[in-house]
Every structure is written in structure tokens, then in C-alpha cells.
Amino acid sequence: MKKRSGDHQEIIIKRRSKRGHEQAHGGAWKVAFADFTMAMMALFMVLWIVQPQTKLEAPAAAEQFSNPLTDGGAGVFDGKSRSPLELDGIPVQVSQVQTPENAAMRPQDRPSEHSGATPRMYGTPEELKALAALMQSVAVELQGEANIVVDVVPQGLRILLRDDQQRVMFERGSTRLTPHFQGLMGGLAKVLGKVQNKLIISGHTDATPYRGGRGYDNWNLSGDRALSARHALVAAGLSADGVLQVTAHAERMPLRPQAPEDGVNRRVEVLLLTQQAEQLYRQLFGDSYAHAQVSQGGAHFVKEQGKPL
DSSP states (O other), X not given: OXXXXXXXXXXXXXXXXXXXXXXXXXXXXXXXXXXHHHHHHHHHHHHHHHHHHXXXXXXXXXXXXXXXXXXXXXXXXXXXXXXXXXXXXXXXXXXXXXXXXXXXXXXXXXXXXXXXXXXXXXXXHHHHHHHHHHHHHHHHHTTOTTTEEEEEETTEEEEEEEOOSSOOSBOTTOOOBOHHHHHHXXXXXXXXXXXXXXXXXXXXOOSSOOOOBTTBOHHHHHHHHHHHHHHHHHHTXXXXXXXXXXXXXXXXXXXXXXXXXXXXXXXXXXXXXOHHHHHHHHHHHSSOSOEEEEETTEEEEEOOTTSOO
16 A cells, blocks of 8 residues: 655555464364263263172172082072072082072071981091080080080090089089079080980989988989989970980999099089990890890790891
8 A cells, every 4th residue: 555656655564364363263172072071971981880780790700719519590600699508517608589490499598406407426536526525615605614524435425514613503402403504504405406316314412411301312312413404404405305314323423432522523414325335225224135034934035126036
């Protein structure tokens, strides 16, 4: 653009293009950011959905590899077990979810102490030692470790119940069990109730004569105390058929022969018989063995039951 001719100075006006500035502030970056935000949202949604499923399945998968003896649901090895089942001493996990597929074969809950489980026969020294340890643990739990002594003997297991310095089993001249020994009898009955072995319960006194008179002496007292112990065991859950015999010994078998009047001789003994000892005992008092019967008509031989002559 020029001015008047008299003025030789020219004014030049430059127009700058705004195209570059407009490109820097365009909307293309908004589209990219929106795509990025959408992708992140989708990722978080996937993680949110997958995380609970992982927490549920991870323990089951680990349990399946660590313990292959599992069952539950429609399959035997699906690893969804949560309830233990004893299988010959091996803890096996089983499912408690009842479905049409496993309703007929759903395992039962673990039998309780009074569920009527089949008693077990103990015979080997290892089995008797394990049973003795169990009884000692019951005694410790009931604070009666000084009142119960368990020994493995050739005939089976001898359980000795006796007084201590603070507590007595029976009051002087009485046949009634004190509350502490009532609790001990209950604890023993829970263990002996699962045992098939037969029991012999015997009562013992010290050498101090019973002064009640009327023909009642230490023989009667020891026998009645043994019967009292039997009644307590049966009342606590022991089967009445589990006791083979109740005997009275008075003061004839003291634990301390050199001190027959010592209170340690007052006791009740429970002898758990092995199967061999029970058979021998039945031969002594029964008629199931081969023997000769003698009568006025003479003697004749009787064969053992179940065996030919």
C-alpha cells in the first residue's frame, strides 16, 4: 500500500498465516485421550470381574494338588471339599453340598462320641500303649493325673484309680464316689465306650478293719465300691455288656505289702482284657472248653463248643 506521491516512504503490511497455531490446538488429541480412557476402563472392569473368581478357585486348586483324595460336586477330584472325614486315620476332604448327582453317595458327618460307632478291639502292645496315652491325656484334662495310673500288662491294660493327698475316691467307710472321681469316671467311660475289650473291675481296701458291724467287713466294702465304680461308668456311657466281672479283694492284694494299712492300698482297678486273656478267663469260669464232668453216674467228656471230638 502506498501513500501520496510526494511522500516517497512506502508502508508495507505483512499478513501472517495462523494455520500452524490452529493445528497445535486441534481436536485430534481428544480422540486419542478418549480411546485411552475407554481402554483403561475396560481393563479395570475385567480385573474387577476376574478377581473374586480367582480368590474362590485358588485354594481349591492348591488343595487339589496337595490332597488328591478329595470329592464333592459331580466329580471326585474337583477340589471343592471343606468337611473332613476320617478314613482309617487319614483326613480326607469331602463336600457337604448336596446335589442331585451326589445326593445318593454324600458321605456322612464324622461320628460323634455317642453316635454308636463300632467299638474296636485292642490287642497289640503298640495299640495298648496308644490307648494308655489317651487315657492319661483324659486324666490330665480332668486334673486327675495323680488319681489315674495306666499300665500295659500281659493281660491287657490295668487302670488304677486311687486317692491322693488332697482328694479321696470314697469317704471313710463309704461306697459313694466323690464328685471329682465321678468326673474321672465320666472321662474314662467316653474312651472305654469305643473299646470292644471286656473289663474286670475290682475293689481293694487297706488292712484297717471295717467297724460297721452286722457282718459287713472289708470284703463287702471293696465289692460295693467296685460296683459303685461300674455304675458310674455305665451311667456315663459305657455299655453294660462291656463289664465281664466285678470282684472284691478286701485287703488281700495291697500295693504296699510292707504297709498294709497305708491309704495307697485303697483303690479300684479296671483291667482291660485282650482277646486271648478274655478267652482264658472264660475257660476258667465258663463251660465253652473241653472238660470232664463228674457226677453220680460217672464221668463223661464234654467237647469244646464249636469243635468236634
